[in-house]
């Protein structure tokens with residue numbers, strides 16, 4: 508295990524590149540019950556005088572139930588060689604299988620939550636806000652097309668408490 512702790516400002520890629528190009532694995536849960544889920548929607552920034560990460564999780568995701576119960580979650584960015592693992596974690600549900608085993612990834616427990624040992628960067632977040640998108644707040648009619656089943660995302664805002672680099 509060879510992680511160094513760094514500052515979020517030391518990650519050389521923008522949030523758009525990290526989420527949009529690398530994609531993320533959201534990790535949640537503890538040593539007994541945990542899961543990872545691929546996410547390409549999310550951001551990093553400043554809010555309430557804190558460094559924060561924001562992720563968007565639909566309510567039917569197995570990950571949603573686990574993040575809801577826990578105080579911490581992780582956002583993990585891996586290198587291109589793990590693209591197939593990320594695809595698997597974006598297609599299969601932790602309701603049906605252990606995605607760490609299925610994708611040959613390794614859980615790494617940190618701050619009472621679960622990260623991914625193969626990550627280039629792991630961001631450990633303390634959950635500080637949860638809210639649900641509401642269609643009456645959408646100002647662009649085009650957004651509704653993402654929700655034919657009205658499964659509006661939940662917005663989880665996490666205070667960034669630790670950033671690990673491989």
Ligand SMILES: Cc1cc2nc3c(=O)[nH]c(=O)nc-3n(C[C@H](O)[C@H](O)[C@H](O)COP(=O)(O)O)c2cc1C
Pocket residue numbers: 530542543544545546547548549563564565567568569570571593594596597598599600601602
């Ligand atoms: C590239 C990619 C990006 C995704 N981004 C998100 C996302 O930001 N939010 C979300 O709720 N689901 C997203 N998904 C879908 C979930 O990863 C997928 O439904 C997954 O199977 C859920 O796993 P779980 O049920 O174990 O939580 C994405 C899938 C892929 C392939």
